[in-house]
Amino acid sequence: MSKKKLSRIDLQNMKDKGEKAVWMTAYDFTTAQLAEQAGMDMLLVGDSLGMVVYGYNGTVPVTMDQSIYHTEAVRRGAPNTFIIGDMPFGTYQAGWDDAVKNAVRFHKEAGVDCIKLEGGVRVADTIEAITDGGMLVMGHVGLTPQSTGALGGFKAQGRTADSAMAVIEDAMAVYEAGAFSLLVEAVPPEVTKIIADELPIPVYSIGAGVDCDGQVMIVSDILGVFQAFTPKFVKKYANLGAEMQKVFETYIKEVKAGEFPAAEHTYKMVQGEFEKLQKMRTE
Ligand SMILES: Nc1nc(=O)c2c([nH]1)NC[C@@H]1CN(c3ccc(C(=O)N[C@@H](CCC(=O)O)C(=O)O)cc3)CN21
Numbered sequence: 001m002s003k004k005k006l007s008r009i010d011l012q013n014m015k016d017k018g019e020k021a022v023w024m025t026a027y028d029f030t031t032a033q034l035a036e037q038a039g040m041d042m043l044l045v046g047d048s049l050g051m052v053v054y055g056y057n058g059t060v061p062v063t064m065d066q067s068i069y070h071t072e073a074v075r076r077g078a079p080n081t082f083i084i085g086d087m088p089f090g091t092y093q094a095g096w097d098d099a100v101k102n103a104v105r106f107h108k109e110a111g112v113d114c115i116k117l118e119g120g121v122r123v124a125d126t127i128e129a130i131t132d133g134g135m136l137v138m139g140h141v142g143l144t145p146q147s148t149g150a151l152g153g154f155k156a157q158g159r160t161a162d163s164a165m166a167v168i169e170d171a172m173a174v175y176e177a178g179a180f181s182l183l184v185e186a187v188p189p190e191v192t193k194i195i196a197d198e199l200p201i202p203v204y205s206i207g208a209g210v211d212c213d214g215q216v217m218i219v220s221d222i223l224g225v226f227q228a229f230t231p232k233f234v235k236k237y238a239n240l241g242a243e244m245q246k247v248f249e250t251y252i253k254e255v256k257a258g259e260f261p262a263a264e265h266t267y268k269m270v271q272g273e274f275e276k277l278q279k280m281r282t283e
């Protein structure tokens with residue numbers, strides 16, 4: 001099955017027609033290939049890779065190089081899918097110059113279609129600078145995992161009127177700065193609906209309810225392979241972790257018992273060559 005890669009216009013049309021966009025994270029070639037074959041609208045090479053691939057307890061340690069390597073692999077697996085590069089912590093905080101250069105790296109080295117960065121009012125100028133550079137920016141407001149230090153943990157946002165106002169103001173700032181779309185994370189659905197209704201650009205949710213223009217999930221969560229924690233908003237569509245463990249156990253058992261490899265997993269010597277070899281070794 002070959003499909004045409006979506007553009008920002010397609011994504012905008014989907015919002016305008018009320019058609020949901022579905023995306024997930026991917027960090028490797030194989031997963032990206034399967035997602036493209038399944039018809040995924042977009043793929044995010046999330047800095048969540050720090051937690052689900054590298055085992056850090058947050059996203060703060062993730063580097064630009066790590067993100068580039070994984071994004072290159074995902075692009076090779078999904079050449080016809082809209083790919084979002086996730087700007088790691090520290091690659092856009094120190095100034096526009098840095099931010100624009102790192103956004104350019106994602107495009108030149110990893111072939112992304114857009115980049116995403118976290119924050120609202122405080123990153124509006126940065127979004128504007130990258131947009132002025134001719135690149136597409138997706139905003140990310142609500143729970144912003146790179147600032148869990150400031151937020152006091154991975155906590156849902158917008159649960160009080162004051163906090164909801166702050167999330168809405170962040171969303172407005174991201175839009176006014178020129179972002180082409182916005183991700184809202186871990187916010188009550190009523191607040192997300194206000195944002196999706198008021199902003200003309202597509203508004204997507206992770207843990208922020210159904211009343212918006214699409215959803216994203218972490219691939220390791222929907223497959224049921226990530227065990228360290230499960231956010232409330234995750235739906236596990238399978239328990240592949242248990243399946244994987246069963247495979248590993250069976251493999252161990254069969255090798256120990258001498259049952260694997262069987263004849264069909266081995267190579268045959270060319271006719272007559274083994275006899276020749278035995279003769280050579282006795283001469
Ligand atoms: N595997 C994975 N899934 C994710 O959704 C995810 C990551 N990793 N890494 C980056 C961030 C971190 N995220 C998280 C992590 C934990 C909670 C969580 O456990 N929240 C609690 C409530 C905590 C509170 O409000 O105090 C919950 O019950 O949802 C939420 C989002 C979302 N992102």
Ligand SMILES: CC(C)C(=O)C(=O)O
Binds near residue numbers: 046047185
């Ligand atoms: C929370 C999600 C969508 C994200 O930014 C990531 O996977 O890094």
Ligand SMILES: [Mg+2]
Binds near residue numbers: 048
């Ligand atoms: Mg991220």
